[in-house]
Amino acid sequence: MKDKIKNILSNKTLVTFIAGALFVMLFLRQCNQISNLKQDVKFAQEDADRSLNNYKAAQDSVTVLRNENGDQLAEIRSFEFDLSKLEESQENLxxxxxxxxxxxKDLKQVNSLISAELEIKDSLDVTTNTAAIDSVTTKINFNSAKDFGNGNSRILSGFSTVKYDFGQFQVLNTQFELKQTLSLMAAIEEGEDGADRLKLSTSYPGLVIKDIENINLVNTRLNRQEQKKSRWLIGFGVGYGVNLNNNQVISTGPSLGVGLYWSPKFLQF
Structure with missing residues (x-):
């Protein structure tokens, strides 16, 4: 055994070939470790930025402004949840x-979650007319129609039947029908600080935007490289490179082989 080792060590060509192969393998291993480290640092920074953004979003409140047309414009900072590791509070939300x-259940193919809480404060100018049903009964008709433009409108119609009996007025029945159309416009815009904000606008008079919420959804697990594993392979190989022939001579040229290979994870790309 010692003689075989001595023979191998005395063969400078073989030693040079082995040393070169080891150098290449160690170099590739180092490159792979650096690549993995860079990826870990990148995702750690993204997680930290996401946590900071969600903290600021939780502290934020709706800001109500007016756009160039004088319409109500509300905005608020967006949350960002990572579906691969939802916290309990985020899961409940x-x-x-x-x-x-x-x-x-897993919110697959869902990019954003948006909600709004609206309140309408309105006053009506109603046109009325009466129609006698008989000598003591009268029907009072109510009508109000308003087109505010831009897809916003309100139509109110109804009636009330009143009877005068024994010196008193009695309301027999009343019925109203209200039809409204509300136009809302929304967008998610990235601000100068890099944070997304939900913007919601309406030109409907009397409509108050009480609260809005936007949750952007990401899945960092899909963006991470799959963990490599060392494994044995059986394969057929064709290539061109540095070869060591039977005469212990290093040469360059094509190679052809079939065999059982072991592939360490640090040499996988």
Whole structure:
């Protein structure tokens, strides 16, 4: 055994070939470690930025402005949730969206969750007319129609039947019908600080935007490289490179082989 080792060590060509192969393998291993480290640092920074953004979003409140047309414009900072590691509070928050919108449990193919709480304060100018039903009964008709433009309108119609009996007025029945159309415009815009903000606008008079919410959804697990594993392979190889022939001579040229190979994870790309 010692003689074989001595023979190998005395063969400078073979030693040079082995040393070169080891150098290449160690170099590739180092490159792979650096690549993995860069990826870990990148995702750690993204997680930290996401946590900071969500903290600021939780502290934010709706800002109500007016656009160039004088219409109400509300905006608020957006949350960003990582679906691959939802916290308990985030899981509870997304439940209401899944239930209301009939979304799949894992929120696959869902990019954003948006909600708004609106309040309408309105006053009506109503036109009335009366129609006698008989000598003691009268029907009072109510009508109000308003077109505010840009897809916003309100139509109110109804009636009330009044009877005068034994010196007193009695309301027999009353019926109203209200029809409204509301136009809302929304966008998610990236601000100068890099954070997304939900913007919601309406020109409907009397409509108050009480609260809005936007949750952007990402899945960092899909963006991470799959963990490599060392494994044995059986394969057929064709290539061109540095070869060591039977005469212990190093040469360059094509190579052809079939065999059993071991592939360490640090040499996989």
């Amino acid at each position: 997304t439940k209401k969206y899944r239930k209301a919108l009939a979304l799949n």
